[in-house]
Amino acid sequence: MCSPEVAKVVRERIHKEGVPNLSRRNFLKLGGTAAASGAVASVFGVAAPALAQSTEGQVVDLSHVFGTDIPTYLLDEKPKRETYVTVENDGFYIQRWTYTEHAGTHVDIPAHFVADGETVDNYPAELLIGPGIVIDISAKAAENADAALEVADIEAWEAANGEIPAGAIVFLYSAWDAKWDDAEAFRNADADGVQHYPGFSAEAATFLLENRDIRGIGVDTLSLDIGASTTFDVHVSILSAGKFGIEGVANLAAIKDHVPATIFVGVPRWEAGSGGPARLLALI
Template structure:
């Protein structure tokens, strides 16, 4: 056939890649990295090794699902709720909204977002779109992979890290209708809460049949509006969490 018409999705792909840059929002995971204190460290060994004369390399990884940049599905906190394999691929590419509280966190590591932060974002950009992924930018990802800096504990052992706030999460899920959230720190809840065993904000998110990405990287490299996020992960049947590969498609120019 002379001069065949290019398939529409191929044309859309060419146009998208010409007008967008990719930003990796994922930390490479490894043994010894920061993690929830109750979890064991990753163990890794080479069961086949070309340096030993084998014909190929194969690693055996032993790790918890909530390891490094990872997805928390609803079942992580809610018995009988959706598992990793039950989250449809349609939810894995979404409009990306970034709420930035980096300056406030620099002055106060216990800072959380307020409704004024949301209102200011909407004054600049319009309403947060339904179905979006909302990421909380705090600057905390720059501390990776320093375990002490990530935990930021005081002399009494209380962790001082930023987190979400109940008022903002209620607005995002109950009014804006977002699909998922993400953040740079280890937990949804601020460190002052998790140090007391309070994970109520994470429970709120997952109990609404929503999912989240924790320990995101490079959020300082994406705009507060206009980008797309792609979040994907392996598909363990009945899985309660897994390391994720997450990136943003950001407009150029």
């Protein structure tokens, strides 16, 4: 929808019919997304989708804002953005972004580490929803940036909460997300460029794969492995098993006492993707 012809049609229709009023109040009155997209769709003359069922409970956004100053594993992965067209000049507003698939709150899919592994466009949608649980290692992470989530942390969580449910997405909460707005502190690289932040231990990942039924794991840092890892054992074992990882998760503190929460991994079907930026939502 970027051609001058489309812009002209949109401008003329908006002039004739007025802009659909999508203020929050009207948006909710219309019945949320489906009705609103219907209003937008009517501008383009296509049928509105069926009205979605409303959901009970509270939705917690587990995604950070995707921006140009976000912390990234590699320094040259910083996203870039530019204004592509504007309402003033073109009738609508679009930005153009340049970034790697592993920037921001994002998903790692088997193809990230496995040659011929599943890519994100073909990854089964039913595996991208599941019960999420949160294992809190923030106390030891505050003492030691190289702290890992160990098998003992899983056992302690299960002693208090019962066995990890089938199909779970297991999150590591280290409270690292509080540093997100300070990219240098988040990467926490030493003089040699080695990064220091928490992740899963290789043994914990193996334990989950061999003894529990999980869909994937997630961390509030930049890597499933601890930042100082050079062998990426957790990436290799989780992705080789066909599971997924989620990195740069936000707001786990808001759901850790409401588990299992229903997690929606809203990763787009990037063509041939090794994963990619995602909207990650929890329903508690």
